[in-house]
Amino acid sequence: MTAPAAAVEVASASRWYGNVVAVNDVTFRLDGGVTGLLGPNGAGKSTILHLIAGFLAPSSGTVTVSGSPARGHPELYRQVGLVPEHEAVYPFLTGRQFVQANARLQGMSVEQAAEAAARAIGQVALADAQDRAIGTYSKGMRQRIKVASALVHEPQVLLLDEPFNGMDPRQRLQMMDLLRRMAAEGRVILFSSHILEEVERLAERVLVIVAGRLAASGDFREIRRLMTDRPHTFTIRSSDDRALAAALMDQPMIAGVSLDDGLLTVRTADFGAFSASVAGVARRAGIRLHELLPTDESLESVFSYLVRR
């Protein structure tokens, strides 16, 4: 007996444009739940979503949806909803007309489409604005009407490219609730984001993409731990940097100490133990700490650590 086909299966997929590799040998499968596609801008997140949506052909490897190649099978769009990052939506249509048109293009009758559109617009909480032209919408409203248009046919797979861009915090929470509910119904939700906190709050599973490669994947807590355990670097200013450097050198969690141009830099493998003990070490040596700064807290440095790992 063969296992049932995964809703989405990406197998050794690569995609390049001329000499530029956008996606490099990526493999994963999605069977349900909310998955976050996390990575810095330009990492290849959109390319992966467009590969799954069938709008790009993999240069090598395969991308399948319900066991069929994602590309060249328009009938698969019955099961797939795509929210592109691109903001453009027909400005002359009202929100209701736009969502209804999407439902009709999915093959629904006029009555079915009206019903489905009303439900989808309710889900994204845009009923008040549904009879206004989309041209008058704010960025967040536009984002939500795009989501409504993508879920109006209740797709099994929902792909969202940076869906929270332009939403205010309240709208963001509502959208996260909606996506969680849809996942609870057994749907596959894959959304991309370059913001760690969004992914942390919503995704059960994370795919970290850096420079086109899948740097890490799995449970969010697992990846969070990897991120926390990575070597941290701090710069310290104190009343006596040289003495502090010597005192810190004796500590077991310190991986390295350097003193260049009067700037004390400390590298530690254990973030927790270091932050708990550094003040005590200084006090015992009779040194006053003036400043303790982490040097590499940007998301990019977290990503690049995951890649090197």
Place this chain on the structure above:
Amino acid sequence: MNGVIAGITLRQLLSRRRTILLLLLGALMILVALALRIGAEGANLPRYASVLLETFGVATLMPLVALLFGTATIGAELEEGTAIYLLAKPIPRWITLITKLVVAAICSILLTCIPVFLAGLLAGGSQNGIVIAFTIASAIGSVIYCAIFVALSLVSSRALIFGLGYILIWEGVLAGLFAGTQTFSVRQHTLAFADALTDAPSAIFSAPLALGTAIVVGTAVVVLATAIAIRRLARIEIAGETA
């Protein structure tokens, strides 16, 4: 044909600012016709009318209208990013393409043939069926041009520039020079159709190209261009913004 796609495309084409320019161009031709009628009292009016319809109508208005609508119907949507909403649907791509082509052709016919008809009538082309002949012929020419420009917009992202170059250089200069190149000129096809539909003597109007050639080559061009466009749309790639 898909009604929803047709409706959206129609509103999209008509809501563009360029559509107003095309209306103005048509109105200008009608004004010129009026000026001819007033200024050329007693002169050879049918001859004037056919020259006006040939140079302004068939050689200028018809290709420009078809160029703007033909390249906008799909090309502009791809450029602006809205095409993804039509393409991410369980609809065979050939239906999407034919729908868009038909809507572009209908818009082109309306914005070309109505000014041609009115200008012809005003300039005094009602004799020998010149007005009707040019109106019908420019409808056929509009369809051929639209098929070419829709295909062009799927082959190149600079369809407007290339299309303009094609109209000015090929249709405007090269195609008129030799009998051989006339065979592949949509303008000449259109004139051949007009010639076949009027019984005007050749002193008033005649076309160099034979009707049979115009039918065969015109049909072949439409079929070929449409096939290329369907193939391109079926294999189109849409990358994300960051790619």
